[in-house]
Amino acid sequence: MKRYLILYNKFLQQYIKSLIEYRADFILGLIGFALVQGTNVIFIKLIFSTIPNLSGWSFYEILFIYGFSQIPRGIDHIFTDNLWMISGNIIVNGNFDRYLIRPLNPLFQVLAERFQPDGFGELITGIILVIISSKNLNIAFTFSKILLLILAIICASLIYTAIKLAVASIAFWLKFAQSYLFMTYQLSNFARYPMGIYPNAIRSILTFIIPFAFTGYYPGVYFLEKGNLFSGIILTFLVAIIGMCIAYMIWLKGIRQYESSGS
Amino acid sequence: MKKSMKLKTYLPFAINVFQRKLSYRADAVIFILGEAVMLAVTYYLWKAVYGSSQNSIMNGFSLNEMIIYILISFITSLVISADIVTDMYREVKDGSIAINLIRPISYEKRMIFQGLGNVMYNFIFIFISSFVVITILYYKYSESLNLFNIIFYFVSTILGLLINLYYRYAFGLLSFKITNMWGLSQMMGAVSELLSGTLIPIVFFPKTIQWIFNILPFSSMIYTPSMIYLGKLTGAELVKAIGIQVIWLMIIIVIARVMWNTLIKKLTILGG
Numbered sequence: 174m175k176r177y178l179i180l181y182n183k184f185l186q187q188y189i190k191s192l193i194e195y196r197a198d199f200i201l202g203l204i205g206f207a208l209v210q211g212t213n214v215i216f217i218k219l220i221f222s223t224i225p226n227l228s229g230w231s232f233y234e235i236l237f238i239y240g241f242s243q244i245p246r247g248i249d250h251i252f253t254d255n256l257w258m259i260s261g262n263i264i265v266n267g268n269f270d271r272y273l274i275r276p277l278n279p280l281f282q283v284l285a286e287r288f289q290p291d292g293f294g295e296l297i298t299g300i301i302l303v304i305i306s307s308k309n310l311n312i313a314f315t316f317s318k319i320l321l322l323i324l325a326i327i328c329a330s331l332i333y334t335a336i337k338l339a340v341a342s343i344a345f346w347l348k349f350a351q352s353y354l355f356m357t358y359q360l361s362n363f364a365r366y367p368m369g370i371y372p373n374a375i376r377s378i379l380t381f382i383i384p385f386a387f388t389g390y391y392p393g394v395y396f397l398e399k400g401n402l403f404s405g406i407i408l409t410f411l412v413a414i415i416g417m418c419i420a421y422m423i424w425l426k427g428i429r430q431y432e433s434s435g436s
Numbered sequence: 437m438k439k440s441m442k443l444k445t446y447l448p449f450a451i452n453v454f455q456r457k458l459s460y461r462a463d464a465v466i467f468i469l470g471e472a473v474m475l476a477v478t479y480y481l482w483k484a485v486y487g488s489s490q491n492s493i494m495n496g497f498s499l500n501e502m503i504i505y506i507l508i509s510f511i512t513s514l515v516i517s518a519d520i521v522t523d524m525y526r527e528v529k530d531g532s533i534a535i536n537l538i539r540p541i542s543y544e545k546r547m548i549f550q551g552l553g554n555v556m557y558n559f560i561f562i563f564i565s566s567f568v569v570i571t572i573l574y575y576k577y578s579e580s581l582n583l584f585n586i587i588f589y590f591v592s593t594i595l596g597l598l599i600n601l602y603y604r605y606a607f608g609l610l611s612f613k614i615t616n617m618w619g620l621s622q623m624m625g626a627v628s629e630l631l632s633g634t635l636i637p638i639v640f641f642p643k644t645i646q647w648i649f650n651i652l653p654f655s656s657m658i659y660t661p662s663m664i665y666l667g668k669l670t671g672a673e674l675v676k677a678i679g680i681q682v683i684w685l686m687i688i689i690v691i692a693r694v695m696w697n698t699l700i701k702k703l704t705i706l707g708g
Binding site: 195197198199200201202203204205206208209211212215216219220222223224225226227228229291349351352353355356358359360362363365366369370371372375 | 462463464466467469470471473474476477480481483484485487488489494495614615618619620621622623625626627629630635636640641
């Protein structure tokens with residue numbers, strides 16, 4: 174474990190060196206993702222200029238759920254962006270070999286290889302929105318609640334990673350799975366609004382099959398004091414653990430399936 | 437004579453892109469399904485919004501019209517978009533642009549035609565069928581069909597398409613100077629999504645801001661054709677909207693030419 178931490182640090186240092194060289198790109202990427210967030214907030218604001226509440230949710234409540242959902246999204250984006258490359262051309266080009274010949278966990282190598290600071294755009298906006306909306310809603314954050322918030326964010330980030338890992342692993346069989354990963358990842362957009370506005374079929378998919386609902390809505394409503402501890406935190410925790418186990422099993426099965434390309 | 441020569445020279449670039457996309461058809465369809473997920477989110481959101489409102493009409497849109505608006509602006513944005521920025525940026529980055537600049541063909545026309553190849557693909561495989569479905573749906577909602585609106589929708593969409601292609605080409609030219617365009621194109625993507633009216637009709641913005649939108653080119657790309665389709669622009673307003681599109685097209689072509697003349701001198705080719 175300690176060895177892995179030291180190694181991750183080494184990888185990160187290499188990355189930061191390249192970051193310094195491309196400083197403008199780093200800033201542009203950050204602004205880019207923050208702007209995407211900005212347009213979504215403007216969208217919510219414009220909708221609320223025509224109605225007093227949305228199916229019983231106030232503007233700041235929606236903003237809280239939205240902001241909360243962006244924090245795990247950003248964290249996952251920062252650390253596991255290389256999974257997109259796995260789903261892309263790494264396998265078809267036979268480049269996956271290099272992860273298998275080093276005496277390190279292949280998944281660790283894949284994740285450590287790329288650090289994506291663009292995700293900070295989502296993370297920072299998410300934090301700002303959560304702070305602004307909890308101030309306006311007078312949500313009191315006690316010490317134990319802050320601990321639960323951190324736990325919920327970690328679990329929600331793991332759910333993101335689990336879903337991405339499971340779908341990216343399809344590339345071991347299909348060689349190219351980026352389109353599937355994109356489609357699945359897009360489903361996370363449902364998590365930014367209250368589940369009540371969707372029909373039952375969509376709600377069940379997002380709860381039981383591709384559990385994005387636990388990355389935003391369910392933990393979000395717990396902190397808004399509209400949901401209970403069980404569905405908000407405990408289920409999020411369980412889904413994260415189970416999801417991660419299933420995803421890792423698919424990944425391992427995929428590696429066994431992997432055959433390098435010729436040449 | 438000269439015109440047909442030109443077409444013969446550049447058409448293969450369009451066909452090339454078209455065929456490349458054709459061979460990855462399954463992937464292209466899944467990518468679009470992914471985009472359509474956002475459409476579903478927006479649909480249920482608007483349904484909830486109209487359900488929470490006392491008025492059945494908001495800023496001139498009924499729920500049914502809003503649904504048609506979301507669908508038509510989605511397929512309009514799909515059919516006019518072509519990712520030439522990535523192509524241009526990749527050529528600069530891997531150095532293959534050097535060999536392409538030596539060839540006796542216009543870089544601008546080559547890129548525009550490559551974009552048109554993309555457009556052809558989306559038009560044939562997605563646009564036609566979805567357009568028919570949307571129009572049937574629209575007919576069911578409004579029980580009338582205005583052929584005039586549909587014809588002008590196509591005129592306006594073609595103008596929007598050309599504005600978009602030249603805008604993207606001009607934007608792609610920045611890669612001559614900026615080494616990594618990814619962040620920048622994310623940024624521009626977000627801005628144009630908001631300003632072009634794909635996210636929400638521009639009439640929902642405060643009046644003062646609408647004025648700014650009208651002097652920017654983005655609303656000419658998707659918003660104008662979609663509003664014409666819905667019959668929300670008629671008579672003098674319609675003529676004015678199409679006039680603005682024509683003016684924008686000319687302005688952007690001029691900007692692109694000026695940018696080309698300045699940036700070609702500054703092009704740094706890495707590797708290659």
